[in-house]
Amino acid sequence: MTVSSERNGASGDSAESGDATGSASSQREMLRLVSELYYLRQLGQPEIASLTGFSVSKVSRLLAAARAAGVVRISVEGAPSEPPPLARALSAALGVEVWITPGHDTAPALAARLCGVAAAPRLAEELPADGAIGLTGGYTVEALVGALPEANQPRTVVVPLVGGWDSSNPHLNSNEIARRMADRLGATVRLLHAPGLLDNEATTAALLSDSAVTATTRFWGELRLALVGMSGAPRFAPGYGTVMDRLDEAGRSRLAAKGAVGDVAGHLVRLDGSFVADEWERRTISIPIETLRKVPRVVGIAAGSNKVETIVAGARTGLLHLLITDEPTAAAALKLVESGGAAPRG
Numbered sequence: 001m002t003v004s005s006e007r008n009g010a011s012g013d014s015a016e017s018g019d020a021t022g023s024a025s026s027q028r029e030m031l032r033l034v035s036e037l038y039y040l041r042q043l044g045q046p047e048i049a050s051l052t053g054f055s056v057s058k059v060s061r062l063l064a065a066a067r068a069a070g071v072v073r074i075s076v077e078g079a080p081s082e083p084p085p086l087a088r089a090l091s092a093a094l095g096v097e098v099w100i101t102p103g104h105d106t107a108p109a110l111a112a113r114l115c116g117v118a119a120a121p122r123l124a125e126e127l128p129a130d131g132a133i134g135l136t137g138g139y140t141v142e143a144l145v146g147a148l149p150e151a152n153q154p155r156t157v158v159v160p161l162v163g164g165w166d167s168s169n170p171h172l173n174s175n176e177i178a179r180r181m182a183d184r185l186g187a188t189v190r191l192l193h194a195p196g197l198l199d200n201e202a203t204t205a206a207l208l209s210d211s212a213v214t215a216t217t218r219f220w221g222e223l224r225l226a227l228v229g230m231s232g233a234p235r236f237a238p239g240y241g242t243v244m245d246r247l248d249e250a251g252r253s254r255l256a257a258k259g260a261v262g263d264v265a266g267h268l269v270r271l272d273g274s275f276v277a278d279e280w281e282r283r284t285i286s287i288p289i290e291t292l293r294k295v296p297r298v299v300g301i302a303a304g305s306n307k308v309e310t311i312v313a314g315a316r317t318g319l320l321h322l323l324i325t326d327e328p329t330a331a332a333a334l335k336l337v338e339s340g341g342a343a344p345r346g
Contacts, residue, residue: 031066038063039072079122090330093337094315096323101303103326108232108304109139115303115326116143123227123299123324124148127185130155131224134287135181136162136265137174137196138229140301145177148184156187159219161226161292162266163194163285172196190216194285196266201282208285220287225297228265230314232306251280262310264300264319265292271309273316289319297321308332 037043037051038059045063049056066072083091084100091098101118105111116139123144127133133156135141158181160174170176175191182189193212198204207213234252255278259270266286268276275289292298300314301324311325312333325333 028069028071031062031069031071034059034062035066035072086327086330086334090323090334090337093334094312094323096315096320098330099322099324100330101324101326103303104328106305106328108306111304111326111329112140112302112307113143115301115324115329116140116145117147118326119301119324120144120147121149124151126225126297126299127151127153128156128224129153132157132159132219132222133181133187133225133227134159134161134220134223134295135174135178135227136160136229136286137172137177138231140303141227141229142170142177144227144301145181145184148181150184150186152186154186154188156182156185157190157219158182158185158187159190159216159223160192161220161228161287163192163196190219192216192285196285197280198283198285201279204283204285213285217287220291221294223295225299226265226287226292226295227299227301228292228320230264230300230302230307230310231262232304232310233261254278255280261313262307264310264314264317269310269313269317271313271316273313273318275317292319299324301325303329305329305332308336312336 034048034052037048038045043051045056045059048054048059052059054062063072067074083098087098087100090100099119099122101115103111103114103118105114130153135145135158137160158178160178162174174196175193178191179189181187193216194207198207208217234255255268255276258268258276258278260268260276260278261271262269263281266281266284267289268278268281270276298320299322300311300320302311302314303326305328307325307329311323311329314320315323
């Protein structure tokens with residue numbers, strides 16, 4: 001971070017009109033002084049207010065004006081240009097590109113959200129400027145979408161890849177997450193007017209043929225990028241709501257007996273990458289596997305101790321082109337693969 005002491009240049013007068021009088025140069029000098037007290041001498045805003053006689057709110061406005069006027073210029077070191085050794089090793093083991101985000105917390109809720117937030121700026125650079133982007137719901141996907149930089153992409157359309165109305169778990173409401181992503185990107189959105197899980201297979205089939213639903217699902221065949229979250233195995237209770245919570249204990253036991261270690265975009269997977277046939281999946285509104293395979297860029301994101309098997313399974317399906325996770329999850333996943341890939345007992 002650099003604090004400028006120039007006497008000339010843009011003035012903070014417009015941002016602080018009514019708060020101070022005098023020439024443009026004296027206004028800029030005031031911005032410089034307050035910035036120096038805050039950034040270099042590390043005084044708090046209340047301390048600066050006490051020293052100067054300003055109110056705390058005025059100090060805050062002066063600091064904001066200093067940023068806007070270029071008196072304060074903050075820079076942050078860029079991410080490494082080369083992937084770390086762990087990312088390269090896991091990439092080689094799983095056959096997909098791997099990004100590793102910072103963070104060392106294995107607690108599922110903290111790891112998931114931090115991974116999403118950390119991935120957002122870099123992923124934003126990969127998003128197509130036009131065409132269709134699809135996304136699922138999920139704790140990590142929601143965090144990523146909320147951290148995306150604002151953009152102006154009016155030729156982009158965002159569509160949900162899974163159904164989902166969930167008032168108790170907003171991160172499973174794929175429509176709301178798609179709407180927020182469109183807002184961040186300055187894009188348009190197509191909502192999927194369908195719940196995530198229906199009562200029976202016949203109702204699911206009927207709904208998928210409804211014109212209000214096909215108006216959105218037709219974009220599934222036109223996707224340029226898909227962002228998919230991945231839930232953990234049925235045995236886990238990560239401390240936040242997941243799609244597995246739509247199952248009762250009998251349903252969880254049934255999926256566990258079939259070897260399900262999680263889901264990818266609504267499709268149940270085993271550790272070896274094969275898909276689990278189950279009525280739960282046939283009652284779920286989600287992009288078909290073969291349609292997802294045709295998407296040019298499929299990004300899977302997941303982190304946390306409950307997702308280790310899931311990311312290995314997800315990569316082994318052949319659906320993913322890019323896997324984003326954090327360091328502890330990546331290290332555990334690599335250990336799992338190198339040990340022969342046997343599922344640990346939870």
